[in-house]
């Protein structure tokens with residue numbers, strides 16, 4: 416598709432979560448309605464696991480099939496009603512053979528499901544004195560890369576921990592992406608250290624926009640999200656970021672920056688692929 420415009424308005428909804436799925440989804444619905452009314456975005460993003468508590472013991476109980484489940488239907492209706500793209504954060508998905516996935520759905524302005532990304536790298540870490548989390552106790556990993564086209568701009572989709580794997584971002588850049596969107600929920604151990612660093616690293620390495628959307632921080636939750644939803648531009652500069660509470664971040668993305676950076680610092684054509692592809696680079 417040819418590029419309709421180089422400017423695209425985004426609204427990132429950093430949402431409060433709770434143990435009540437209907438309350439969570441209806442909160443997303445009302446924040447989407449408000450963002451449309453007040454800002455007329457072209458694309459709206461939601462947080463990781465926005466309809467459920469983020470925890471391995473909750474994923475099965477809150478899981479839904481896609482696209483006929485309750486949450487999917489709400490997002491589809493809203494996208495169609497307001498003629499917007501919605502990158503629907505993630506929800507626990509009940510998939511084939513009873514497997515559960517951490518899945519991002521993307522809805523077009525006609526209300527169609529245009530992409531479904533299942534988290535590829537499961538969040539299994541054990542930081543002594545910090546955080547232990549093992550998504551693989553109840554989740555299965557997705558095996559597919561996901562890109563979408565919005566008004567001629569190619570956008571890659573990843574989910575939270577996926578951001579740590581630079582190969583994935585590189586692959587999206589090689590496929591022509593100008594932006595990567597990661598619904599995410601970092602925590603109070605790794606967030607302060609790595610949240611901004613990883614986003615600026617992926618943006619800098621690949622000369623594209625990186626967009627993350629986190630749940631709002633709730634200090635009383637079992638898993639305390641870091642917040643600070645963010646947009647980083649292709650110069651690796653933070654264009655806009657949220658604080659830690661419930662907040663809507665609105666920004667106009669100027670995709671012409673992508674080409675500017677790639678022309679002025681042309682690292683991709685300067686790479687010495689002839690030298691890297693040797694036995695010494697084999698892990």
Ligand SMILES: NC(=O)CCC(=O)C(=O)O
Pocket residue numbers: 463538574575576577579599600601602605606609
């Ligand atoms: N939900 C996640 O994947 C969390 C990832 C995270 O916090 C990290 O440090 O990585």
